[in-house]
Each structure stands twice: as C-alpha cells, then as structure tokens.
Amino acid sequence: MKKVLGIVASLRNVGNCEIMVKEIGRGITVPHELQLMRLPEFNLKYCNGCYRCLMAKRGCVLKDDLATILDAIASADAIILAVPTYFLAGPACLKTFVDRGISFYSRAEQLWGKPAVGIGIAGIEGKEGSTLLDIERFLTTLMAQNRSSRIVYGALPGEVVLNQANRSVAKELATALFAAPQPEQGLCCTCCGGKTFRFYPGNRVRCMLCSESGTLVTGGEQPAIEMQQSEQPFLADGTAALNHRDWLLGMLGRFKEQKESLAQVRAAYEDEVAWLRPSSE
Ligand SMILES: Cc1cc2nc3c(=O)[nH]c(=O)nc-3n(C[C@H](O)[C@H](O)[C@H](O)COP(=O)(O)O)c2cc1C
Numbered sequence: 001m002k003k004v005l006g007i008v009a010s011l012r013n014v015g016n017c018e019i020m021v022k023e024i025g026r027g028i029t030v031p032h033e034l035q036l037m038r039l040p041e042f043n044l045k046y047c048n049g050c051y052r053c054l055m056a057k058r059g060c061v062l063k064d065d066l067a068t069i070l071d072a073i074a075s076a077d078a079i080i081l082a083v084p085t086y087f088l089a090g091p092a093c094l095k096t097f098v099d100r101g102i103s104f105y106s107r108a109e110q111l112w113g114k115p116a117v118g119i120g121i122a123g124i125e126g127k128e129g130s131t132l133l134d135i136e137r138f139l140t141t142l143m144a145q146n147r148s149s150r151i152v153y154g155a156l157p158g159e160v161v162l163n164q165a166n167r168s169v170a171k172e173l174a175t176a177l178f179a180a181p182q183p184e185q186g187l188c189c190t191c192c193g194g195k196t197f198r199f200y201p202g203n204r205v206r207c208m209l210c211s212e213s214g215t216l217v218t219g220g221e222q223p224a225i226e227m228q229q230s231e232q233p234f235l236a237d238g239t240a241a242l243n244h245r246d247w248l249l250g251m252l253g254r255f256k257e258q259k260e261s262l263a264q265v266r267a268a269y270e271d272e273v274a275w276l277r278p279s280s281e
Contacts, residue, residue, distance in 0.1 A: 088129025
C-alpha cells in the first residue's frame with residue numbers, strides 16, 4: 001500500500017485545489033492511501049538566515065511546524081501538490097517553505113527522488129503567471145522527482161471539475177505519479193527540465209528554475225535550447241543540491257576566517273537609526 005501525501009496550498013475548504021488533489025487520488029490505480037495537509041494552516045516562520053541548520057543534524061533551529069511537514073513528506077511514497085494562483089504566482093506559503101530549504105539537506109536521504117506531481121489552478125485562462133514555475137521550484141527544492149506538473153483553469157469553488165479536460169489532466173497526473181519517468185518534451189532546460197526562461201541579447205537564455213545559462217538555437221526544424229552548465233549548479237537536481245550544501249559549508253569556513261575584519265566593516269553601520277517595529281513586539 002503506497003502512502004500518497006496531498007499538499008493543498010489553498011485555505012479554501014473544498015476549493016479547487018482540494019478537489020483536484022482528491023480527483024488525482026481517485027485516478028491512481030496503484031493501491032494507496034491518500035493523506036491531505038493544508039500547507040497554509042501550518043505555522044511556518046521565515047528563514048532568518050542564521051545557517052545553523054547547515055551544522056545542526058536536527059535541522060532548523062526555529063520552533064515551528066517545519067519538522068512536522070518534513071516528517072509527513074519523508075514518510076510518504078509520493079506527493080501531489082495543488083497550488084492556487086494568487087496575483088500571477090503561487091501563494092506565499094510555498095516560498096516560505098522553500099526558503100527553509102537549506103535545512104532540507106540534513107534530510108536528503110529521506111526526501112531524495114520522491115515521485116511527485118503538481119497541479120496549479122488559475123481562475124482566468126492564461127493568467128497563471130509563474131504558478132507552474134513555483135510548483136517546479138517547490139518540488140525541486142524538496143529534491144522530489146517532478147513527474148508532471150500542469151495548469152488548469154477554474155475560478156469558483158468546484159468549477160474546476162465541471163470541465164472534462166481538467167478531469168483528464170487529473171487522470172494523466174494520477175498515471176504519471178507511479179509510472180516510469182518520461183523524458184521532457186519540447187523546449188526545456190537540459191540541466192533541470194525547467195521550461196521557463198529569461199532572454200538576453202545574443203540568443204542567451206537563463207533557466208528560471210535552476211538559473212543555469214544557455215543559448216537559444218534557431219534555424220533548425222525546431223528551435224532548441226543548449227544549456228552550458230556552470231561549475232556550481234544550484235537547484236538542477238539532488239546532487240547539485242548536496243554540492244551546494246558543501247559549498248555553503250565552505251562559505252562558513254570563509255566567514256570564520258574573515259569574521260573579525262567583517263565585524264569592523266559592520267561596526268561602521270551599527271549607528272542607531274529610526275526603525276518602524278511591529279506593535280506586537
Ligand atoms: C487573492 C486571490 C488572487 C487571485 N489571483 C489570481 C490570478 O492572478 N490569476 C488567476 O487566474 N486567478 C487568480 N485567482 C483565482 C484563483 O486562482 C482560483 O479561484 C483558484 O481556483 C483558487 O483555488 P482554490 O479554490 O483551491 O482556493 C485569485 C484568487 C484569489 C483569492
């Protein structure tokens with residue numbers, strides 16, 4: 001019996017995200033049990049950039065629900081992520097989670113390569129903005145294997161399944177979750193599989209998922225993207241993530257060496273200025 005964890009990134013009760021996770025769950029033919037969690041219900045603090053998780057085997061030092069969420073992901077065999085579009089992007093809870101990603105390295109063995117699918121939902125056709133990229137970033141940071149991620153449209157709660165094409169997408173994702181991984185189709189980053197690029201002069205491109213650079217090659221039957229992977233890929237895959245962890249550890253050593261001279265630089269900026277503080281402080 002496979003354990004499938006459905007991560008719902010919307011607070012709307014029986015909204016389109018929740019419905020799509022359940023619809024995908026119904027389409028899975030492999031014997032499984034589906035457990036859901038609503039990500040924005042969990043208390044997730046902002047990363048404070050202390051880097052202590054790099055050294056601490058137990059992970060992040062902040063006291064919140066991160067470990068509960070990671071435990072659930074680690075004990076699942078597969079993940080379904082459902083994300084609403086808010087102002088042309090996925091909601092903030094996704095990025096708050098991703099920003100804690102340095103602490104995921106200490107659990108790499110439990111998280112690595114977990115099959116996952118993502119579904120992004122937008123109310124207006126074509127107005128999903130970066131939601132698909134945000135899904136890809138969430139799954140890549142988790143070191144999961146993004147088997148397939150799609151966008152569908154539906155505004156009012158429940159509307160998403162009134163469209164037969166959306167039900168078919170749910171079925172396709174259900175099949176992809178436990179099927180053999182398929183090679184990426186069409187224009188994509190050969191480092192990470194990302195499909196979102198920024199264009200620069202001279203046909204240069206940068207992948208917005210792993211930030212590796214490449215060239216757009218036109219003139220053949222189909223345009224193609226040739227990536228030139230840098231020495232320090234960052235989010236391309238699990239190996240890149242662990243290499244990045246080692247690089248950060250090296251930075252920590254560099255910080256220790258330069259701590260005193262940096263303290264002098266910082267001291268010059270310690271003068272008191274007026275800060276607006278939250279009233280609860
Ligand atoms: C604050 C807010 C912002 C939204 N922004 C967008 C948007 O930029 N583009 C879009 O297509 N839909 C937008 N929507 C519509 C939702 O993405 C859509 O209703 C979706 O089905 C919500 O999923 P849910 O029912 O699981 O909450 C927005 C909805 C809300 C509440």
